[in-house]
Amino acid sequence: MKSPKRQKKPRSPMQNLDIVSAFLMGLAGSGHCLAMCGGLAGAMGLHQSPARLLLYNCGRILSYMLAGAIVAGAILAVVQIHQQAMLVVRLGAGIMMILFALYLTRVWMLLTFLERGGAVLWRYLQPLTRHFPPNAAAPKLLIAGMLWGWLPCGLVYSALSWAALSGHPGYGALTMLAFGLGTLPSMLIFGMFSRTLGAFVRSQGFRWVAGGALFIYGVMTCWVALKQW
Template sequence: MNAAQLLPVFVVGLAGSIHCAGMCGGIVTAMSTTAKPRVPASTVIPITSARASVLPHILSYNAGRIGSYMMAGALAGGLAGGARNMAAVAGVQLSFYWLANAMLVALGLYLMNAWRGLAVLEQGGRVLWRRIAPAMKPLMPADTAPKSLALGALWGWLPCGMVYSALTTAMLSGSAADGAAMMLAFGLGTLPMLTGLGLLGARLQHAMQRRPVRIACGLLVLAFGVIGLARAAGGVTPEWMNMLCLTPHP
């Protein structure tokens, strides 16, 4: 897998990170105010100044979060790749391909608040989250880099429709290493937003939740999915389209 194949995954992470502003914004901004009284993780605290001492905590949190994404991607790519090799049926690959691009379409609509179907998947994932969440309590407040790293590693398993969409794509990578690489690219795409939230707080969060921003980002992700579906149907075949498809064609 080369960098050109990972670029679209990075772009989807970048565009989809407006969803992170709602899901992770509270805990990241709270991390920047550990000297203040403790507040619930869902509370958004405005950050009036970017202190250099805050940055290691924010980066440690994101390193843990992206590490969990990579672990999930390795599991998805390895298990799905092994099952696909054992089946040796082209139809299985094609079905995965359709599913992965349909998930991108669903994500684009989700980001635009046009369709909330992925919220159903997030509800399903809460069964796992209820078992993980209690381990977070000793880590709050995340006032050291190691605690921030551990908190991010746990938070990476939070039920999230956007992550599920990326993992569906990672399933098509064919190996654990490629699945991890795809989720690394995706995680790095979300990094600017979550780093910015830690430094700028509610100001950036409110800006990213504006409807025009959500629609623009949703349309971008939706376009990736539509192109992939058209390619699967045989309607889009030029080679240059490969750079616009997240999933390798079966």
């Protein structure tokens, strides 16, 4: 006798909101992206056509998606053992967003601690970038972008906490895709018109507006998690 097929659980409205939140986090964190990777993006823009610059950034987003799938898969394994763990993850995601808001506005730079941890992996990956120069063929350019995606970054780590909420590796990858798309406009435009955009998104006003919005949403997320406890 055949066992009935397990139906795929539909995404909840909260999970859909998490994807939107990841996109907005990438968009709001544009100034931080340019501070971390702006020099690299600007240098790339001097040597690349828009299509090649897009390919390079696609490699970066692919790495984000891979990381999102890994994190979501790990959390899924934990939740299958203890259902209450997802509320802990949601609370943690809210705290991470608050910490990133404080980091973005330079009120409290605690996330630099996580970046120092990520630098351990980057130490092994960075030497590989020498094999994939900006003038490399398209496949190597994509790989170069994928290596760039593992650059230690508090913003990426904050977004990964939202990917962890997705409950499935595929949705974790989708969440990080949304985040990557949020960062894409600034990185593409900066690669071609670095000075004008860079002055705006790195300005104190932009950082405080973006950081304030992320802080409020982080507090709301923590409140929802605590109410469901």
